[in-house]
Amino acid sequence: MKKDYSSLKIDRSEITPKSLYLSRRDFMRGAVLAGGAAALVACLPKESSTGTTASSVTPTEPANTYKDELGDSANSFYQITHYNNYYEFTTNPQGVAGLVDKFPTSPWEVQVYGLVNKPKTFTVADMISLFKPEERVYRLRCVEGWSLVIPWIGFPLSKLLYAVEPTSAAKFVRFETITDTLDMPGQNDRSFPWPYQEGLRMDEAMHDLTILATGLYGGGLPTQDGGPIRLVVPWKYGFKSAKALVKIELVDSQPATMWNTIAPNEYGFYSNVNPNVDHPRWSQATERRIGETDRRPTLMFNGYENQVADLYKGMDLKVNF
Ligand SMILES: Nc1nc2c(c(=O)[nH]1)N[C@H]1C(S)=C(S)[C@@H](COP(=O)(O)O)O[C@H]1N2
Ligand SMILES: [Mo]
DSSP states (O other), X not given: OOOOGGGOOOOHHHHSOOOOOOOHHHHHHHHHHXXXXXXXXXXXXXXXXXXXXXXXXXXTSOOOOXXXXXXXXXXXXXXXXXXXXXXXXXXXXXXXXXXXXXXXXXXXXXXXXXXXXXXXXXXXXXXXXXXXXXXXXXXXXXXXXXXXXXXXXXEEHHHHHHHHOBOTTOOEEEEEEOOOTTTOXXXXXXXXXXXXXXXXXXXXXXXXXXXXXXXXXXXXOOGGGTTXXXXXXXXXXXXXXXXXXXXXXXXXXXXXXXXXXXXXXXXXXXXXXXXXXXXXXXXXXXXXXXXXXXXXXXXXXXXTHHHHGGGGTTOOTTTOO
């Protein structure tokens, strides 16, 4: 928190690690399989469903080679692109995929500004060539109690922040999603305070696990998953991971976030995955991995405790939920 990030230089060798681009063909293979699985849509599990789940109808997919750090296999491309929370389109997770076709993801610019020495507007292509996205297989735990394992392609947000040189006054980062009421039907619902906004403390934003994702399953980032660029913070509830980013602002105080603005008693600023702190309306102790029937225990910090617990030393996580 007290670090002056402007004094840190980018070492070229550091920003060009073994970047991992899977071949376009592997991605297309995934897409073809996904097409073949189109009839499964009605079988995707709902919270209340007791019948068939996607796991029982996907045996034709090849053994999944993507595993996260805990050894969990990635969800299928189909599951990842057909069970989405994206309220700018619809509040129905199974309805997003059918509404995204006309949404233009190019050209696209992200403005990075605020308490920085070198504000800059980046195209997605700029960011990909400067910051070299690589593969990161992460668990995503929605506050509503479902989870997915997603093989993202992304780069640490810290690389982008170092490039704009935050001043010592920068304490938080504010993220803002695009406003596009023509192509995003849900944004016409004025009961939400659009645009979608999120925020991170500076040390959370600089953490190596925090990435900007520009793809998944070795290909581009599907619109329903936040294409062309979205935040991913794997130890926090999914809503922190804002999609379709257009603004990243370095600020000196804790920014307002959409969910905290709507229901401050239900969604705190930190939003760390924590099985010991229940949502006021439901338990957070377990979760249902999409495609599975039995619930799994939810892990502290979504299983990333070793990497991130230090960030919250001395904080009461029941107060700072
Ligand atoms: N702009 C925007 N970003 C968003 C959301 C949203 O409604 N709008 N939903 C969030 C929630 S609640 C979750 S769980 C994740 C879901 O990501 P996924 O659909 O890629 O799995 O996106 C998050 N990012
Ligand atoms: Mo969510």
